[in-house]
Amino acid sequence: MALTKEQIxxxxxxxxxxxxxxxxxIGIPTLVANYIPGGMNVVLQSENGLLxxxxxxxxxxxDPDLINAGKQTITTxxxxxxxxxxxxxxxxRAGKVDLTVLGAMEVSERGDIANWKIPGKMVKGxxxxxxLVASARNIIVAMMHTNPKGESxxxxxxxxxxxxxxxxxxxxSDLAVLAVTDEGFKLLExxxxxxxxxxxxxxxxxxxxxxxxxxxxx
Amino acid sequence: xxxxxxxxxxxxxxxxxGAVLMLGGFGLCGIPENCITALVKKGIxxxxxxxxxxxxxxxxxxxxxxxKQVKKMISSYVGENAEFExxxxxxxxxxxxxxxxxxxTRCMAAGFGMPAxxxxxxxxxxxxxxxxxxxxxxxxxxxxxxxxxDFAIVKAWKGDTHGNxxxxxxxxxxxxxxxxxxxxxIAEVEELVPAGKLDPNNIHTxxxxxxxxxxxxxxxxxxEQKTVRPKN
Numbered sequence: 001m002a003l004t005k006e007q008i009x010x011x012x013x014x015x016x017x018x019x020x021x022x023x024x025x026i027g028i029p030t031l032v033a034n035y036i037p038g039g040m041n042v043v044l045q046s047e048n049g050l051l052x053x054x055x056x057x058x059x060x061x062x063d064p065d066l067i068n069a070g071k072q073t074i075t076t077x078x079x080x081x082x083x084x085x086x087x088x089x090x091x092x093r094a095g096k097v098d099l100t101v102l103g104a105m106e107v108s109e110r111g112d113i114a115n116w117k118i119p120g121k122m123v124k125g126x127x128x129x130x131x132l133v134a135s136a137r138n139i140i141v142a143m144m145h146t147n148p149k150g151e152s153x154x155x156x157x158x159x160x161x162x163x164x165x166x167x168x169x170x171x172x173s174d175l176a177v178l179a180v181t182d183e184g185f186k187l188l189e190x191x192x193x194x195x196x197x198x199x200x201x202x203x204x205x206x207x208x209x210x211x212x213x214x215x216x217x218x
Numbered sequence: 219x220x221x222x223x224x225x226x227x228x229x230x231x232x233x234x235x236g237a238v239l240m241l242g243g244f245g246l247c248g249i250p251e252n253c254i255t256a257l258v259k260k261g262i263x264x265x266x267x268x269x270x271x272x273x274x275x276x277x278x279x280x281x282x283x284x285x286k287q288v289k290k291m292i293s294s295y296v297g298e299n300a301e302f303e304x305x306x307x308x309x310x311x312x313x314x315x316x317x318x319x320x321x322x323t324r325c326m327a328a329g330f331g332m333p334a335x336x337x338x339x340x341x342x343x344x345x346x347x348x349x350x351x352x353x354x355x356x357x358x359x360x361x362x363x364x365x366x367x368d369f370a371i372v373k374a375w376k377g378d379t380h381g382n383x384x385x386x387x388x389x390x391x392x393x394x395x396x397x398x399x400x401x402x403x404i405a406e407v408e409e410l411v412p413a414g415k416l417d418p419n420n421i422h423t424x425x426x427x428x429x430x431x432x433x434x435x436x437x438x439x440x441x442e443q444k445t446v447r448p449k450n
Contacts, residue, residue: 057446058449070443074445089318130339
């Protein structure tokens with residue numbers, strides 16, 4: 001069985017370490033916040049100017065001056081800090097954020113990422129994605145392995161306009177966990193009940209399979 | 219020193235057709251509502267607006283788009299807005315999309331007296347087209363220029379008669395950077411107090427950057443994505 005979006009988030013949460021500062025993108029990455037292991041101290045950065053993002057507010061307690069980068073109402077946790085957008089991207093550019101999780105339309109076997117523009121469709125903009133991918137020390141991509149037509153999104157070369165080059169370190173898809181290496185996508189884990197053969201057939205870029213590939217456990 | 223103006227109409231009275239404006243805010247959070255209303259009322263046209271976003275159909279910069287006052291948007295993320303999309307596709311509106319950190323830092327550079335910055339954001343992408351690339355310590359960076367805006371229009375939580383400003387929560391966002399970066403900076407505040415009433419330790423924007431200030435009225439503070447969890 002392919003992973004659900006929740007399970008992708010749950011698997012990514014296992015990459016968190018105590019003391020990490022983490023930036024979570026919109027979509028599946030946002031769900032990672034629900035699976036931070038109990039007792040682990042992880043500080044969430046929101047690039048519109050907050051360290052220490054908390055859960056959504058209770059109904060009736062929302063504050064229009066307090067939003068995340070997806071423009072959703074949020075809360076803060078004790079020990080949080082506000083700052084302006086230049087400082088926010090300053091800490092990102094300086095590599096202070098330990099982990100960035102974001103979605104992608106395509107990833108290449110060299111770690112290039114495309115997630116902001118589809119030619120011919122309305123272009124909304126890159127927001128902070130280009131800044132994040134250009135500077136983050138560790139980038140994990142949360143994505144579906146194939147598009148709705150069943151075509152691989154893990155490619156030899158991205159076909160869509162790029163967001164950044166040589167930056168993705170790891171991918172957690174609905175089918176597998178893969179590391180981006182000099183040799184291509186290295187298969188690390190597979191979704192429970194999903195065969196290596198299926199992953200091979202749905203990965204257009206170079207796939208490296210060494211030894212037995214363990215199934216993820218949930 | 220007299221930076222106080224009566225209201226938004228007074229504050230923007232010398233902004234004319236073709237001006238380059240910086241407008242603070244992230245989404246609808248921390249936008250200069252009063253000045254936008256005044257700009258719509260004044261009806262000036264051919265504006266270039268530097269702003270992270272372009273508002274929604276019936277609020278924020280969207281109100282200026284409805285009146286076809288904007289010639290060009292310089293933003294990182296746009297299009298929560300049907301009229302925006304229509305004008306873009308019909309060629310009435312020009313849009314320059316730039317990475318959010320680059321946008322923020324180009325505002326900051328203007329306020330720091332620095333003509334340009336180097337950033338890795340956009341290297342290897344279409345954003346890098348035609349731009350100078352320099353390699354520092356084995357990594358490529360793009361040369362990006364400081365903005366040159368005629369007016370910066372910002373919104374703060376509290377301000378004093380000397381123009382010192384304090385922002386609230388994430389409504390800070392681009393406001394202090396644009397406040398620094400405009401040739402003339404106009405600040406609207408929720409609460410205007412006499413100089414000396416704000417703790418100097420807590421000032422985010424020193425008044426030297428602010429030329430005009432007024433107490434705003436009737437703030438709507440619309441929420442773009444109300445997201446809550448149930449109480450139980």
